[in-house]
Amino acid sequence: LTDQPKLRVVPNAEAALVVSGAVRCWLCGPQGVEINEEFVVELRVPSRFPAILPAVFEQGGCIPPTFHHLDDGALCLGSPMMQRVAIEDAPTLPAFMTRVVLPYLYGFAYHARTGTMPFGELAHGSAGLEEDARRFFRVGEKANVVRLLLRAGERRRVANKRACPCGSPRRLGACHHTVVNAARARFGRDWFRRQAELLIRQRLLERPAGSGQ
Structure with missing residues (x-):
């Protein structure tokens, strides 16, 4: 919440923790392409995190369902294995946001602007x-x-x-x-x-x- 002050904890009965709100994606990636956009997301965090990873949903209607979504509507953030590797040295929600969620959002915005994926594309x-x-x-x-x-x-x-x-x-x-x-x-x-x-x-x-x- 300190890193992304527009996020809020949402009372719920389904997940151990639900965090929802606007997330600022301000990153500079390949070829110096800078993305500075805001996305509305919801993170559903299970009680066994990081052994079980959060499900992330985009709620602002910016990302079409044809762009890397799972069957339940959650964002396809990459394989669970590589998500786990990404936060191995810092198994916290801030690390998950910075190393997993924000690169996905950057990838979508980069693709929308250039028609290509910045970090390669994993098979579905x-x-x-x-x-x-x-x-x-x-x-x-x-x-x-x-x-x-x-x-x-x-x-x-x-x-x-x-x-x-x-x-x-x-x-x-x-x-x-x-x-x-x-x-x-x-x-x-x-x-x-x-x-x-x-x-x-x-x-x-x-x-x-x-x-x-």
Whole structure:
């Protein structure tokens, strides 16, 4: 509220905390393009933040639903994994606003002005989730991302005995154990199990109607 004085805490019965109001996005990005615009947003913050990230909604009608929104109308701020990485050293709401929300708002305003995205564009749906997970775990296209997330959600002694999801014939303990163990230590087993469930649900949503696959 100090950084964005037009925000207010809103009484509610749904989230642990709801903050709503005008947010000033005043940033200078690629090619020196400066954005100084105001957006009306609502942040719905769960009680388990930062383990569970806030949902952010734009309420001023400036951002069309065709521009990076989730199915529930919330802004698609990037994969949960990379949002969590962005605030890892400062898991606070000011850091979430500065490092996650404001770059999204800047990206929209930049795109509206230039027709291009300033920081690149992540694929939608499961493809984007998988892309960021591969980047995070430093594995190639052959990796089974769901199994990789599940291995990070298991105890080290159990996971290390299983086949490495990267696609090699080796067990995890003789392959990508270092990066998986480090990830588990950073965010905890529960978080990676939730990411696996999220990816599975997203794949199911994308399954063609009538498909038995």
